[in-house]
Amino acid sequence: MKSKKQSVGITPYEAVGVVCAQSIGEPGTQMTMRTFHYAGVAEHVPTGLPRLIEIVDAKKEPKKPVIDIHLKKSYAKSRTESERVAKEVASLFVEDVADVADDLEKLTISVTYNERDGKAQSITFATLKKALQQFSEDLKINGNEITIKLTSKKTKTGEKKVTAKSVRKLSQKVREALVRGVPGVYKAVVLRGNDEYFIRAGGSNIVGACENPAVDPSRVYTNNIKEIERVYGIEAARNAIVKEIKDVMDMQRLYVDIRHIMLIADAMTYCGSIKSIGRHGLSGEKIGVLGRAAFEETIKHLINASAFAEEESLVGVTENIIVGQTVPVGTGKIKLVMKRKR
Amino acid sequence: MVKRKKKTDTAIFLNGRIVGTHPDGKSLANRLRERRRMNELSNQVNIHYNEKLNELHILTDKGRVRRPYVVVENGKSRLTPEILARLKNNELTWHHLVKMGIIEYLDAQEEEDTLIAISENELTPEHTHLEVHSANIFGIVAGVLPYPEHNSSPRITMACAMAKQSLGVYSTNFNNRYDTRGYVMYYPQEPLVQTKIYKALNLREKAAGQNCIVALTSYHGYNMADAIVVNRSAVDRGLHRVAMFKTYETEERMYPGGQKDKIELPTPEVVGFRGEEAYRYLDEDGIIISESEVGGKDVLVGKTSPPRFLEEISVFGAVEEKKRESSLSLKSGEKGKVDSVLVTEGPSGNRLVKIRIRSVKTPEVGDKLASRHGQKGVIGLCAKQEDMPFTSSGIVPDLVVNPHAIPSRMTAGHLLETLGGKAGCIGGMLMDATAFSGNTEDEFKAILTKNGFNEHGEEILYDGLTGRKITVKIFMGAVYYQRLHHLVSNKMHVRSRGPVQLLTHQPTEGRAREGGLRFGEMERDCLIGYGGSMLIKERLLEESDKTVQLVCTDCGSLATHDHARNRDMCPICQSETVEPVEMSYAFKLLLDEIKSLCIFPRIMLKKKG
Numbered sequence: 001m002k003s004k005k006q007s008v009g010i011t012p013y014e015a016v017g018v019v020c021a022q023s024i025g026e027p028g029t030q031m032t033m034r035t036f037h038y039a040g041v042a043e044h045v046p047t048g049l050p051r052l053i054e055i056v057d058a059k060k061e062p063k064k065p066v067i068d069i070h071l072k073k074s075y076a077k078s079r080t081e082s083e084r085v086a087k088e089v090a091s092l093f094v095e096d097v098a099d100v101a102d103d104l105e106k107l108t109i110s111v112t113y114n115e116r117d118g119k120a121q122s123i124t125f126a127t128l129k130k131a132l133q134q135f136s137e138d139l140k141i142n143g144n145e146i147t148i149k150l151t152s153k154k155t156k157t158g159e160k161k162v163t164a165k166s167v168r169k170l171s172q173k174v175r176e177a178l179v180r181g182v183p184g185v186y187k188a189v190v191l192r193g194n195d196e197y198f199i200r201a202g203g204s205n206i207v208g209a210c211e212n213p214a215v216d217p218s219r220v221y222t223n224n225i226k227e228i229e230r231v232y233g234i235e236a237a238r239n240a241i242v243k244e245i246k247d248v249m250d251m252q253r254l255y256v257d258i259r260h261i262m263l264i265a266d267a268m269t270y271c272g273s274i275k276s277i278g279r280h281g282l283s284g285e286k287i288g289v290l291g292r293a294a295f296e297e298t299i300k301h302l303i304n305a306s307a308f309a310e311e312e313s314l315v316g317v318t319e320n321i322i323v324g325q326t327v328p329v330g331t332g333k334i335k336l337v338m339k340r341k342r
Numbered sequence: 343m344v345k346r347k348k349k350t351d352t353a354i355f356l357n358g359r360i361v362g363t364h365p366d367g368k369s370l371a372n373r374l375r376e377r378r379r380m381n382e383l384s385n386q387v388n389i390h391y392n393e394k395l396n397e398l399h400i401l402t403d404k405g406r407v408r409r410p411y412v413v414v415e416n417g418k419s420r421l422t423p424e425i426l427a428r429l430k431n432n433e434l435t436w437h438h439l440v441k442m443g444i445i446e447y448l449d450a451q452e453e454e455d456t457l458i459a460i461s462e463n464e465l466t467p468e469h470t471h472l473e474v475h476s477a478n479i480f481g482i483v484a485g486v487l488p489y490p491e492h493n494s495s496p497r498i499t500m501a502c503a504m505a506k507q508s509l510g511v512y513s514t515n516f517n518n519r520y521d522t523r524g525y526v527m528y529y530p531q532e533p534l535v536q537t538k539i540y541k542a543l544n545l546r547e548k549a550a551g552q553n554c555i556v557a558l559t560s561y562h563g564y565n566m567a568d569a570i571v572v573n574r575s576a577v578d579r580g581l582h583r584v585a586m587f588k589t590y591e592t593e594e595r596m597y598p599g600g601q602k603d604k605i606e607l608p609t610p611e612v613v614g615f616r617g618e619e620a621y622r623y624l625d626e627d628g629i630i631i632s633e634s635e636v637g638g639k640d641v642l643v644g645k646t647s648p649p650r651f652l653e654e655i656s657v658f659g660a661v662e663e664k665k666r667e668s669s670l671s672l673k674s675g676e677k678g679k680v681d682s683v684l685v686t687e688g689p690s691g692n693r694l695v696k697i698r699i700r701s702v703k704t705p706e707v708g709d710k711l712a713s714r715h716g717q718k719g720v721i722g723l724c725a726k727q728e729d730m731p732f733t734s735s736g737i738v739p740d741l742v743v744n745p746h747a748i749p750s751r752m753t754a755g756h757l758l759e760t761l762g763g764k765a766g767c768i769g770g771m772l773m774d775a776t777a778f779s780g781n782t783e784d785e786f787k788a789i790l791t792k793n794g795f796n797e798h799g800e801e802i803l804y805d806g807l808t809g810r811k812i813t814v815k816i817f818m819g820a821v822y823y824q825r826l827h828h829l830v831s832n833k834m835h836v837r838s839r840g841p842v843q844l845l846t847h848q849p850t851e852g853r854a855r856e857g858g859l860r861f862g863e864m865e866r867d868c869l870i871g872y873g874g875s876m877l878i879k880e881r882l883l884e885e886s887d888k889t890v891q892l893v894c895t896d897c898g899s900l901a902t903h904d905h906a907r908n909r910d911m912c913p914i915c916q917s918e919t920v921e922p923v924e925m926s927y928a929f930k931l932l933l934d935e936i937k938s939l940c941i942f943p944r945i946m947l948k949k950k951g
Contacts (some may be wrong), residue, residue, distance in 0.1 A: 018871040306941040317870055324883040324926035330873015 002146045015329040017267075020260040024245075027254040028052065045223070048253055052102070055225065055244050058268065058276035062223055064202040070219035071197070082190045082197035085214045087121075090183035090201060094131060094174055097123045104164040109217045113144040123179055135170065153310060183257035184206035206231045225274065236267050240322075241265035242272075287291040290323075291316040352391075355399045360440035365393050366396040371455070376401070379413065379443030390451035401451055409478075409641060410440075410537040411458060411471035416896025418471050419462055420444045420773045432775070437900065439444075445474070461778075474493035477539060477777040485539035487714050488762075488775030489755035497716030497753050506710045509584050510550025518682060519697045520589045525703070525827070527552075528583040533714075533822035535759045537776040551824040552582060556760060557731060558748070558802065558817040561723070569722030570711055571742040573730055576592075577705050581740055582825040584703045587681060592643050592670040592694040601648035603668065607627065608644050614667035616641065621669075623680075629695055630680050635678030642697045643670040657775040670697070674856065708830030711823050715756040717747055718826065731803040731812060739805075739818060758783060763820030765789040769886060846926035847887040889925035895919045921947055 010016060022053055031048050046054060054062055069089060075081045094100060094111065097118045102261045104108045111132060113125050125144065125319035132139060132146055140147040150162040150170065185208065189202040204222035209215055216253050222228065223244060229237035242258070249256050267282060268275050279296045280315045285290050288306040304310075317327045326332040352367025353360055365372050369793075371391040377383045388406065390399040390530035411421045421444050428434045439445040448456065448471070458471045460479065462584035465472065477485055483502045484490055490498050505801035509525040534553050540546075554576075561571040570737050572581070594603040606628040608615055619643050623634040636642065646665040678701030688694035705711075705721060712718035725742075732738045748756065762773040765786035774780045787797040800815035835853040842849055849858035861881050869878045892901040901912040903921040910920040923945070936943050 013873065015870050015873055018867055022867065022871055043664075097383070140393045219892065291657025302939075302941070311946075321866070321882055322876065322932070323923065323929050324879070324888065326879050327870065328875075329870055330875050332873075 013329050013333045016263060018163050019262045023260045024256055024264070027249065027252075027256055030254065031252050047248060048071075048080050051248050052245065055241060055248075056264070056268075057275045057280065058225075060226055062225075065202065065219065065222060065224045065227075067204045067206070067209065068200040069188075069201065070216050071210050071214050072216045075214045076196040076198065076216075077198055077277075079190065081214070082199065084199075085212060086188040086190050086199045088180065088212055089185055089199060089209060089215075090180050091183055091186050092121055092123065092179045094128070094177045094179055096208040097121055097179060098128060100171055100175045102167050104167060106338070107162050109148045109167065109174055111146045111148070111174065113146070114140075115144065121180075124338050129178060132174065133178055134177070135174060174210045182211070185209060201258045215240070230276055234272055234274075237274055238269040241268060279282075286316060288312050288314065288316045289318040290319040294318045294322065350396070353395075353397045354398060356404050357401060358399070361402050362442070364398065367396060368393070371398055373456070379446065381441055381443065385440055385446060388447075388449045388452040391454075391455055399451060403450060406449040406451075408449045410445050410447050410474055412474055413444060413446055413466060413481060414459065414469045414472050417465050417467040417469060419465065421472075436941040437939040462493060462674050469642045474616045475538065475776075476781075477537065478775055478777065480539075482539065483545070484544065485777070486537060486543070487536060487755075488533070489758050489777070490760055491777045492753075492755035492782075493715055494752040497751055500713075500718070501714050502718030503828060504716065504718055505714065507548075507827040509827060510824075511548045515545065516587070518696055518704075520591075520601070521587065524587045526585050526587065527825070530857055530926070531822075532772075534820055535773045535775045535822065537780070538774065539776065553605075553763060554581070554740040554823045555737065556741045556743055556819060556821045556823075557755070557801075558743055558760070559731070559803075560743045560744055561725065561742045564723035564725070565719075565742055565744040566722075566746075568719040568744070570719040570748060571725050571730075572711075572721050573727050573738060573740050574724040575727035575738075577724055582705045582709075582711070582823070583827060584827075584829075585677070586701050586703050588676075588678070588699045588701075589696055590642055590670055590699065591694060591696045592645055593688045593695075594645075595647075596690070596692065597648060603645055603647050604665075605643060605645050605693060608646050608665075608667055608669065612646050612665045612667050613649075614947040616667065616669070618670075629683055629685070630697060632680050632683055634680050635677075636672050636680060636699065639671050639674050641669045642669045642699075645669050670695075672699070673854070684859065688733050703829055703831060705825065706830065708721065708834075709740070710826040710828045712822055712826055713756055713759070713821050715753040715759070716751070717743070717753055717756055719743065719747070727806075729806040731806055731816070733801050733803060733818075737801075737818075741821075745817075747794050755815070760785045760817065760819030760821050761790075763822070764795070764799050764818070767820050768793045768795060773793075842887070846931065847889065849886065883924075883926050888924065889927045889930060890922045890924055891930055892920045893923045893945045893947060895921055895947055898929070898946055900945075923947070 026047065026259065027303075031052075044064055044257050046062075050063075069085075070076065071082060072083060075085060098114050099112045101112070106321050111128070113128055118124065118128070128143070129139060129146060132148065136148045136150070136342055140149065148170075150167060182283055184203045184205040185201045186203050188199050190197050191200050192198075204224040204227050206220050206222060206227060210217040223240075225240045225244065228240045242261050245261045245264065246256075246258065249261075264277070268277065275285075277283070284292065286295075289301055289310050293301040293305075295318075305312075312319060314323060314325070315328065317329060320327045320332075347363065348365070351363040351365055352370070354364055354370075354518075368391055371389050374383065374387075375529065376388045378385060378387055378389075384402075386402065386407070386408075389403045391397075391399065392399065400420070421439070425434065425444065426441075428441075436445070440447075444849065448631045456470045457468050458473060459465050459469045460476045462472060472480060480487075480490055483505065484498055486505065487493075487498060487501050493501075510527050510530050512524055512526070513519060516524060527550065530549035531552045532549050533540070533551065536546075539629070560566075565571045577583075592605070594605055596602050605697065607621060607624055607626065608628075610666050620639070621638060621644055623630050623636060624644050625631050629641045630636070645668045647668040649664050649666060676699070678699040681700035683697040684696040684698070686694050686696070703709075705724070707721050707724060709721050710718060727738050730738050730742070747753075759775065760773060761783065764782060766773045769789040773786075786799075789796045790799065796815065798815075799817055799819050801818045803812045803816045803818070804810065805812055833853070837849070837856060837858050840849065840856040851857040851860070867879065868881070869881070892910050893899075894901045894915060894917055896917040896919055897912060897915040899912060899914045901910055904911050909918060911918055912920060933943050933945075
């Protein structure tokens, strides 16, 4: 009796990789260069072929990272609540609510609280002051102005002197110091979808976003696959790759069987970390010298192989074609054995 | 250096080089133009005033594309009715009009300063120029097309591209010319529906096409997807028949050492003699006789060359002349008749022989035809006239074109030409299809109804196979069709065996070398995806560059067969345990190249199990 699994399964030595590559590559040629326009942060997120290349190349960070933050049920229904959380999440810098000026003569930095901007962002003078405390313990306060005085520090190797250069450096840091929000998340927009409100923001910081009590930690998603791998692990990264590729294809209204995409994701993640497809990843790790030499950087591979006296065991497809043997796929690997009747 | 005295001064440029300044560039430009129109300046000078940059450009260089316009003053054309009348009486010519400043040529730069009216009735005081004729905006190539204003623009572009590929009479002195390749149509016709520009260019003298009776219907699936069914009897009567002329040439070359090629009848002593059979058409002088029918690799001009190396001293001490065969022969797969022979002198004073071969190219399945509306198609069937639909008066179409070719391409002009061609035939006149001003559909309808035809150009047809009346009326008319340069007989190519390359032992490439068709990387991928392992091996090894090489089982290097001692031997380790191994010649080459890089590849053999 044939089991369901047997009838559905792939036959041994079926060339799944080639079929997968062709099944994704062919519709890939039809991808339009047309970009779709969105309001807000998702506007410049690459779609189509550029995005596909980005995923498959396993880039450290996407060109435009985007994070979708879903809220706990009690918050998600209300627009005002969601907007409040969005404000809390989006990072706000000192320079957004205050004017920062450095005095190179006195070696001080003065931060002037801008009441109008502060009110608009509901940041009080006290919160601003709190944010500046990381730079110096004693802050001189004069009305709306906070002055940071730099003091020389004593280190093991000697005295670290305060110079005009270090003031300049610090003042830049002060400007970009976080007053509120999650680092790495910016431009939060409240959107509606699936009968609830959620926040879409630029950048990605899953851990930071989850710290907010209103955020549902089980429903935070980013298009930054490397970060998903870092936070949730390799299985989640695999699923993210599948979802991202599928989204690209769906957006162009191209249909590719999900199993082909899953195979790609599996190939990229099976070793425990994300590997790119190409010379620096999968193809560069083929066993055979000839197979690698046939793909890219022929001379490098041949020279290395000769330097280390490598042996070509002819297990791949390309290698066997070069040599002129049957290839170990399909009919090339299956052997028919007949039992003779006695 | 030229400096502006005031900031508002205009910089004057002559052919892009700054030459001076002027306080008021605009009025200077106008005055210069006035001078040009009064013939005080050459009419080849163009003036352009750039208001934004406050620059005046005077252009006199070569290579500017210019086109003529009628000059307009105060909303009135300078080409007045009086002048037109004098023109009609042949008192004036075009050149007079240019001299009189009625017509002037503008280049791309000066055109920027103008407002050009397309027709005279839209003139306003702002206009500076008027098109000579509204159809002029199409230019020369598109201006020849009928009813371009009824077609979609991509189809016009395609029609222009295809008109250049049409076969006709390329030059009226073709019979005295020895072009490498040339086609001449047997019975070219001028189109029934033509434009004013066509007439002005006098293209009827070099027509490239024929008026065909076209039925717009299907024919047993033989005209699907832009195929065309043609009437075989019409083809037999000479429809779209073309003669191809091809010139072969050879020269008596001089070699260092005072030796020379000789055009003669090669004798059997010559090295590489091809056998008496090959030279059967040659005259005593070694040159082929006119009007002999040649084919295959027949020799056209017998020629012998001196030996490549100066050795071969015979036993008797005398230098023996061993000549090489270097005759000129017809390319394989071609045939025809020798049209004419020309014996002359080459550029370096050598004797030069040119042979012109003529072959008739009758339209056949696979040849390309096109109307002047970007409607191209390939002949799908040469149907017998008896089997084709006919009208009650016995008219059988020359071509059957599929109606699916029309709607999505929006070439209404094609339909209008069909109707116009029909009306022209019946009315006995040529129709004008100039853009924006040609004969109208209503005029055609009037002619058709007056002569008792259906006003829409539809006909009741009878099926040629069954004799039954076809239940729908079918649109039929006369359309000017062109035969395009792409003839199957010049492209057809097959190979089952043939020559291989010297270096790689792989099949040669290209039709001219009787080559194979490349089974490329992507095709290979498809077979891998299919799992056809044996098929890949057959394509890439058996049918390509398979060799058997000897491999030493001891050291793994390629071994050789020692013919003197008649045994296999490894030249590296002297071992005689050698096995024959089947591999691709390309792989053997790879091993050789790696060896030349001082890397020693070893082949470790395993028993097949």
